[in-house]
Amino acid sequence: MRDDTGVPVQIPETVSGIVSLVPSLTESVAATLPGALTGATDWCTHPADLDVTRVGGTKNPDLEAIRRLRPDVVLANAEENRAPDIEALRAAGVPVWVTRIETLDQAFTSLARMFTGACRTTVPAWLAEAGEVWREPYRGPRRTAVIPIWRRPWMVVGRDTFTGDVLARLGVRNLYADHPERYPRIPLPELAGAGPDLVVLPDEPYAFSDTDGPESFPGLRCVPVSGRLLTWYGPSLTEARAELERALR
Incomplete structure (x- = not known):
């Protein structure tokens, strides 16, 4: 094998x-x-x-x-x-x-x-179920986002990542999907000025939350989400689509 x-x-x-x-x-x-x-x-x-x-x-x-x-x-x-x-x-x-x-x-x-x-x-049955959950194409509104994963220094999701693909399957285009690096360091002023519809803030690897992260992006819609739902590939995939769609709505 x-x-x-x-x-x-x-x-x-x-x-x-x-x-x-x-x-x-x-x-x-x-x-x-x-x-x-x-x-x-x-x-x-x-x-x-x-x-x-x-x-x-x-x-x-x-x-x-x-x-x-x-x-x-x-x-x-x-x-x-x-x-x-x-x-x-x-x-x-x-x-x-x-x-x-x-x-x-x-x-x-x-x-x-x-x-x-x-x-x-x-x-396993849960993997087959997850495949069915994600089989249906997304037909909702399209948005853009930046996805920070760390601060001090600020780092975001870049090219060729599972996280970026999950969001793309939910109609959310990562503004740094074409960056040469997979997890580039981007200065905060550039992130805030990139003009995203959303700032998606997973709680891992950095523990972004309602009170830690959104204050750095005044005037932008910030969406804290479970990192397990956004970055893990496993049984969480059976529930991730519905939970993330609800959060990103």
């Missing part, structure tokens, strides 16, 4: 021990194969009652702790996890399956391959 990056991964016929280094993949496995999940990062917050060994962060995982768990497979992501960590685990003989997801369509395809190939199970 080859993962999303084209690397061959030796997966045993039966998978009973999985370590996930990506919060959305952790939630996906917990909802599908809860007994198989043995390790996850400190940032894996869903489900709330997740009781597995914690193995550090997405950018600084405890590689020795992962090796001690002797997982059948480690699930990672090309954007969220560092290549040196993935390579170190593979060098130690640990199978690592790397996903690459930059669009909704890639999410559905990648997750289906991950479950059937890396987890040795069938495509």
